[in-house]
Amino acid sequence: MLDDKKCKCENLIFTMNLIAGHVKKMSGDLDIKSVSKFVCKLVSAKKDLFRVFIMGAGRSGLVGRSFAMRLMHLGFTVFVVGETTTPAVHSDDIVIAISGSGETPSIVSLGKITKDIGATLITITSNPRAALAGISDITVKIRGRTGDLDEEGYLERHMKGEYRTLTPMGTTFEISTMIFLDSVIAELMVLIDATEDDLKKRHSVFD
Amino acid sequence: MLDDKKCKCENLIFTMNLIAGHVKKMSGDLDIKSVSKFVCKLVSAKKDLFRVFIMGAGRSGLVGRSFAMRLMHLGFTVFVVGETTTPAVHSDDIVIAISGSGETPSIVSLGKITKDIGATLITITSNPRAALAGISDITVKIRGRTGDLDEEGYLERHMKGEYRTLTPMGTTFEISTMIFLDSVIAELMVLIDATEDDLKKRHSVFD
Amino acid sequence: MLDDKKCKCENLIFTMNLIAGHVKKMSGDLDIKSVSKFVCKLVSAKKDLFRVFIMGAGRSGLVGRSFAMRLMHLGFTVFVVGETTTPAVHSDDIVIAISGSGETPSIVSLGKITKDIGATLITITSNPRAALAGISDITVKIRGRTGDLDEEGYLERHMKGEYRTLTPMGTTFEISTMIFLDSVIAELMVLIDATEDDLKKRHSVFD
Amino acid sequence: MLDDKKCKCENLIFTMNLIAGHVKKMSGDLDIKSVSKFVCKLVSAKKDLFRVFIMGAGRSGLVGRSFAMRLMHLGFTVFVVGETTTPAVHSDDIVIAISGSGETPSIVSLGKITKDIGATLITITSNPRAALAGISDITVKIRGRTGDLDEEGYLERHMKGEYRTLTPMGTTFEISTMIFLDSVIAELMVLIDATEDDLKKRHSVFD
Numbered sequence: 001m002l003d004d005k006k007c008k009c010e011n012l013i014f015t016m017n018l019i020a021g022h023v024k025k026m027s028g029d030l031d032i033k034s035v036s037k038f039v040c041k042l043v044s045a046k047k048d049l050f051r052v053f054i055m056g057a058g059r060s061g062l063v064g065r066s067f068a069m070r071l072m073h074l075g076f077t078v079f080v081v082g083e084t085t086t087p088a089v090h091s092d093d094i095v096i097a098i099s100g101s102g103e104t105p106s107i108v109s110l111g112k113i114t115k116d117i118g119a120t121l122i123t124i125t126s127n128p129r130a131a132l133a134g135i136s137d138i139t140v141k142i143r144g145r146t147g148d149l150d151e152e153g154y155l156e157r158h159m160k161g162e163y164r165t166l167t168p169m170g171t172t173f174e175i176s177t178m179i180f181l182d183s184v185i186a187e188l189m190v191l192i193d194a195t196e197d198d199l200k201k202r203h204s205v206f207d
Numbered sequence: 208m209l210d211d212k213k214c215k216c217e218n219l220i221f222t223m224n225l226i227a228g229h230v231k232k233m234s235g236d237l238d239i240k241s242v243s244k245f246v247c248k249l250v251s252a253k254k255d256l257f258r259v260f261i262m263g264a265g266r267s268g269l270v271g272r273s274f275a276m277r278l279m280h281l282g283f284t285v286f287v288v289g290e291t292t293t294p295a296v297h298s299d300d301i302v303i304a305i306s307g308s309g310e311t312p313s314i315v316s317l318g319k320i321t322k323d324i325g326a327t328l329i330t331i332t333s334n335p336r337a338a339l340a341g342i343s344d345i346t347v348k349i350r351g352r353t354g355d356l357d358e359e360g361y362l363e364r365h366m367k368g369e370y371r372t373l374t375p376m377g378t379t380f381e382i383s384t385m386i387f388l389d390s391v392i393a394e395l396m397v398l399i400d401a402t403e404d405d406l407k408k409r410h411s412v413f414d
Numbered sequence: 415m416l417d418d419k420k421c422k423c424e425n426l427i428f429t430m431n432l433i434a435g436h437v438k439k440m441s442g443d444l445d446i447k448s449v450s451k452f453v454c455k456l457v458s459a460k461k462d463l464f465r466v467f468i469m470g471a472g473r474s475g476l477v478g479r480s481f482a483m484r485l486m487h488l489g490f491t492v493f494v495v496g497e498t499t500t501p502a503v504h505s506d507d508i509v510i511a512i513s514g515s516g517e518t519p520s521i522v523s524l525g526k527i528t529k530d531i532g533a534t535l536i537t538i539t540s541n542p543r544a545a546l547a548g549i550s551d552i553t554v555k556i557r558g559r560t561g562d563l564d565e566e567g568y569l570e571r572h573m574k575g576e577y578r579t580l581t582p583m584g585t586t587f588e589i590s591t592m593i594f595l596d597s598v599i600a601e602l603m604v605l606i607d608a609t610e611d612d613l614k615k616r617h618s619v620f621d
Numbered sequence: 622m623l624d625d626k627k628c629k630c631e632n633l634i635f636t637m638n639l640i641a642g643h644v645k646k647m648s649g650d651l652d653i654k655s656v657s658k659f660v661c662k663l664v665s666a667k668k669d670l671f672r673v674f675i676m677g678a679g680r681s682g683l684v685g686r687s688f689a690m691r692l693m694h695l696g697f698t699v700f701v702v703g704e705t706t707t708p709a710v711h712s713d714d715i716v717i718a719i720s721g722s723g724e725t726p727s728i729v730s731l732g733k734i735t736k737d738i739g740a741t742l743i744t745i746t747s748n749p750r751a752a753l754a755g756i757s758d759i760t761v762k763i764r765g766r767t768g769d770l771d772e773e774g775y776l777e778r779h780m781k782g783e784y785r786t787l788t789p790m791g792t793t794f795e796i797s798t799m800i801f802l803d804s805v806i807a808e809l810m811v812l813i814d815a816t817e818d819d820l821k822k823r824h825s826v827f828d
Contacts, residue, residue: 008239008243009239009242009243009246009394011390011393011394011396011397012242012246012390012391012393012394013234013237013390014393015389015390015393015394016230016233016234016237016386016387016390017231017234019230019386019389019390020227020230020231020234020386021231023223023226023227023230024224024227024228024231026223027220027223027224027227030220030223032215032216035216035219036215036216039216039219057411057414058276058410058411058414059273059276059277062269062270062272062273062276063269063273065269066266066269066270066381069265069266069269070266070375070378073375073376104414105414106413106414107414165396165402165403166390166393166396167389167393168277168280168392168393168396168403168406169280169403169406169407169410171389171392174273175382175385175386175389178382178385179223179226179227179382180223182222182226182374182378182382183218183219183220183222183223183226183373184219185375185378186218186219186221186222186373186374186375187216187218187219187222189218189372189373189375190218195372196372196375196376199375199376200376203265203376204264204265206313207264207265207311207312207313207314
């Protein structure tokens, strides 16, 4: 049986605060210029009926799907790369790639195909120096884990060996990207004048 | 063309801070007793090789998948309900349901089947008074949007009609649940003594 | 090590011929009247831009997706129920349900929601007496396994205990439905005047 | 309104018979030696608890999932590449690739990774001279569309322009592979001594 003292969930609470702090910092960090380009491109997609394709591997792909679902709720023509009824990309389409490292092989490879076709490639990444950003029309940098190392108490407790990495691998990037993209949805709702009721009308009736 | 003034992304930044504030508050809010039960149940699943099944509709389902992927990285035997190779649930399995409203018809229906089989049902919800929580063995309450209404400046600006709901429908619940579940992963890593390298070894080689 | 004599794959070859025979018989079996209604409905969907939704559980769902992908190749506006960007169903939409038994609980439940909304419900099933067919606007019967029992040699060898059921559970229905739906695609190509090149142009560029 | 005469579904019936004929021919065509190797490999996977991974793009991927679901019903440890809880491939795993052309870029790329890891690669393809077969441990050839050109009446009617290609792109390969893999399941049931009831016990309870 599990030792009760071990179940105080100290690391759990500490991690939640670590992430909350990270999200706060991230909003100050954002390069508004590239974010504005990204948002404007989406507004034009809605107005001029350009199609939006979203892709990402693993948990980044799941965050991308969350965003795709909200874009659908907002009335966009949007597809998730790899799903059944996703058609061929054309030159006037917009492809959004999500990759923390910016080096995920399958996503880099699809990014290259996107540019060969002549479509617009937008990358959300922690690493704007990587391959994917290099070929993208717009790159939005989302702060990943590096910044957490100076979080109050984190490094000190880590050194004592009290706990190991609290946000393993891409966790910080994935959460931050989800929050960023949901904030993009909030901005889009104002810009294209959509209410929550408009979204609800498009929400699947089959849940 | 889009009016440049409209692209200052004010609502976007405001929303990110709103969410960061929400996450901070949420960690103070958590009922540690039920959270501990949930974490202990997962630790025993790992030790005694109980199988874990995860289910949720829409964006809650995507958050559930993010959690399932990390449990797999930790070496759990874990399945997502609805995916191809997910087998029949047995009485010694653990089923985790994610539903903000606690009333999602398909999930309530699968919850009932889970209890008929005699398996353990754990619910993550904003609404512990709803149907799903009523039949669950463990219920973890995650604070949803209601709490945001007293966020500084939010209500005032909302009243002025400056913006509409910034976190439409389940957004706040979904983000909070993702952060909560990733914090559960951090806790589990300590309790079952796993390092980031252990996780990386199980990470798909096909991304 | 496996006994080589066991690897002659006799049952494998016998099963392939059993299925080939079944498919041949099935085409004679089809009720052309209901099939024509189904095909005409799809032609009108293409011409008048009605949206098509496809649903099915398990392997029937996978067959449904195969059909959905081809409808997309043909230029239909088509969605798979349960995928990320599938919107709400409206009264002028067409919902196609695939269920061998016609009693799959989740599909029957979604069929009822479909009819409550006032959309057109089309069912592909082996069992036109079941719940789903009862509420459908069009029902296409696809012959399931029952018919195989009088297949030459099948029953005799089965009685001798030489082999067990060669097409377990819904296998025969699923294969027959896949072939039927691909034949519907062939018919549609003629009726809406589409060539293989038209399909190729819409085929995902990301495979 | 659609001209009723156009709805006789002649092409539909003709296509069903074309496919039935193809399936019959295909069973005579199979190279039993490579099929036996494939089946024996699967039997040893079941006995020695080797893990099986299945991959394919588009409709070939859907056929692969159908097979994966049945392997799960038979008690195999089986994963679909790209699904949420699919772990890293190791050297003692078996990876099954399905690709009609044998040249699908993403699948060829994953095939190379498979061989770099040292796992067993099995390819199901119409084109045993292509890249994928070249690096595979076992290749099973499934006859694709080419063979249909001499089907009775097909070529003649095609020349008259009465109809276009009735089985566009990979249709014939995909259907044939589905039937072949379901026949492999029939063979496996005999070899590992499984009954239909054994399969039913593992069938998802959540449909």
